[in-house]
Amino acid sequence: MQPGAPVLEEQIDQFAAARNLQTPTWVFDIDAGRIVHANGSACALWQADTERELQQRDMSKDMSPTVAKRLKQYQADFAARDATFTELWTLYPNGKPTSVMVQFCGFRLLDGRMAMQCEVFAEADDQPDNLRSAEALLHTDVMITLYSFSGPPLYMNPAARNASHDANAPIAQLFVDSRDFDVLMFELEGAGEHRRVARVKTSLGQRWFDISAKQCSDAISGEPAILVTAIDVSELKDARDQARYLANRDQLTGCFNRSYLQHYAAHIADTEITPRALLYFDVDRFKQINDTFGHEMGDAVLIELAARAQVYAASQDVVVRLGGDEFVIVMEVSEDKAEFLTRVETVFRALSSPILCGATNINAKVSMGISVFEPSEFDVDAVLRQADIALYMSKKRGRNRFTFYDDAMGEAAERRSRTEAEIEQALQRREFTLHYQPRIDVKSGEIASVEGLARWMHPERGMILPGEFIPICEETGMIEALGQQVLEMGFAQSKAWLDAGVNTRLSLNISPRQFADSGLLDRLKACAGTAGFTPGQIELEITESVLIGEHDGIAAKLQTITDMGFEIAIDDFGTGYSNLSYISRFPLHTLKIDRSFIAQLPHSGPIVQLIVALAEQIGAKTVAEGVETEEQYEWLANCGCDQIQGFYVAKPAPAPDIEAELTRT
Ligand code: C2E
Ligand code: MG
Ligand code: MG
DSSP states (O other): OOOOOOOOOOOOOHEEEEHHHSOOOOEEETTTEEEEEEEEHHHHHOOOHHHHHHEEEEEEEGOOOOHHHHHHHHHHHHHHHHHEEEEEEEGGGGGGGEEEEEEEEEEEOSSSHHHHHEEEEEEEOOHHHHHHHHHHHHHHHSSEEEEEESSEEEEEEEEHHHHHHTOOOOGGGGBHHHHHHHHHHHHHHHHSSSEEEEEEEEEEEEEEEEEEEEEETTTTOOEEEEEEEEEOHHHHHHHHHHHHHHHHHTTOOOOEHHHHHHHHHHHHHHHHSSSSEEEEEETTTTTHHHHHHHHHHHHHHHHHHHHHHHHHTTTTOEEEETTTTTTEEEEEOOSSHHHHHHHHHHHHHHHSEEETTEEEEEEOOOOEEEEEOOOGGHEEEEEEEHHHHHHHHHTTTTTTTTEEEEHHHHHHHHHHHHHHHHHHHHHHHHHEEEEEEEEEEETSEEEEEEEEEEEEEEEETEOOHHHHHHHHHHHTTTTTHHHHHHHHHHHHHHHHHHHHHHOEEEEEEOOOHHHTTHHHHHHHHHHTTTTTGGGGGGEEEEEEEHHHHHHHHHHHHHHHHHEEEEEHEEEEEEESHHHHHHHTTOOOOOOEEOHHHHHHHTTTTHHHHHHHHHHHHTEEEEEEOOOOOOHHHHHHHTTTEEOOTTTOOOOOOOOHHHHHHHHHH
């Protein structure tokens, strides 16, 4: 035996002192799950006749895993720091529950293992509710701690003790971030209670706890104390954080999404005062990029643009993909306006430089609209609308540029959108009609044909000319509906004139968008099949811009139209940039010399002569548009121009007025 090591007799003697205690006292071997020593009172409490009989009971048999785990924790606590605990326990001697207050501490056995000495110092209050609540406190997973204001905890339930990184640490040391503690104390002082999710130090490292704290008094000393209940929400928080991350991110590019922009706006509205600029941009002709290079390349372009925006935006700026090819950067507007403008230019240039996708160099350019605003007035929809108006201006001014929003722009946009709504309504109410302008045959002096020109008979404003509504219709797509109504009205008028024995040809204008519409051929076919209607009487006017593009498709479409019997005229000829070498490949019947050349006669004479010669070459007739004077008429007649249209001959007029002219000749 080693000198100084406790001998069996000494140990037993040591317990012998406890044997004489009035209070039930016993030693529990945690590893073996058995009582190894017990005084007489303990035997009585456990309803055992002898100490030996008690020693033979296997206590681990009916023990719940939670209790077993807790005992192991106590064992570690005893070994680490001479801990003493007091708890209300419910014992089950021979199956009958008995509640007692037990104080327990470590007890080193002869073989060196740590056991537990338990001493009952009070019969518990035997009110059933009290017993049950005390039991619940012991077994719950909710961590409950009663803290003094600055010293060590006054009480910890087993769950709290289990999780604690240091059972003696005051409340301030619970938190990883001291600001959480500061807020908690501040709130406790004010409201007396506080709840927050915070990162805390635990026996398992840092975890997220949902903490409820209440100010109270210690039941023993009456001193002010803080009752803290806590639940470990780490898993929940991780999942929630991830869900929040995903909810705020655009899947394709990884930058923020539209819903984040709303959060961000609310955030800076409350916390920031420096003005911000919202840069709203999209890719010019993105559809064309997708169509030409495929959607994968299109996606690669978007990813690259998002990456560039992130690189060139400052750390406090926010990059958002709204959807499709539309992005937003919200940036701080520095006091130095020149510096701010330089930053905008830098970002814009970076976004507009060519993008290398694999081996392909894609020349994607962007257009941008910018709205500057105070953070306190960050209404996302309103600011986006302003930036969108400015973006629209950038497109209108020729694309690949940035434009700052101003109020005049807003008013114009508002007027425009009002007009748009009115046009839509006018289409439904069929407020559009046709006026007709004759074309005179130079040789015979007779009306060779009339051109149908759209007019909007506005119930309040009176007659509105096409310059005000055609461009809007073209841009919004309403031109298809308008074009359809024009065709219907024109064809019906042509048929009516034929039926009445008035023999005239009719020209109708087809807009580029209407020509590109895949339904146009079907519509023409349906009209061409109507009884009593002769397509040969109808000429369709298209502009040169229609001829620019994929030639084979356009030529085939024109061929189908002429095969149905319709004739084709090129309107405003000479203003576009049609490739002259291709002109001969299209089935064309008429070239209408643009008004601007007629207005500049005789100065523009060589050009007019050139067009007349070209028309002769391809077997088409020429029509001079916008002839206003006798001099012009004479000049054109001498030049060999076939037909004349213009105010000099007649202004556009409603069908009955034209009918009078037609029947007179
Ligand atoms: P356009 O097809 O070149 O039609 C000729 C335009 O010149 C008409 O203007 C006509 O009123 C005007 N005009 C005719 N003679 C003279 C003249 O001696 N002097 C001057 N200064 N102007 C003259 P309007 O009716 O205002 O139409 C303008 C344009 O709107 C048309 O040019 C055409 O491009 C388009 N448009 C008109 N109706 C339709 C339609 O039904 N569909 C489509 N897609 N476009 C149409
Ligand atoms: Mg025309
Ligand atoms: Mg014209």
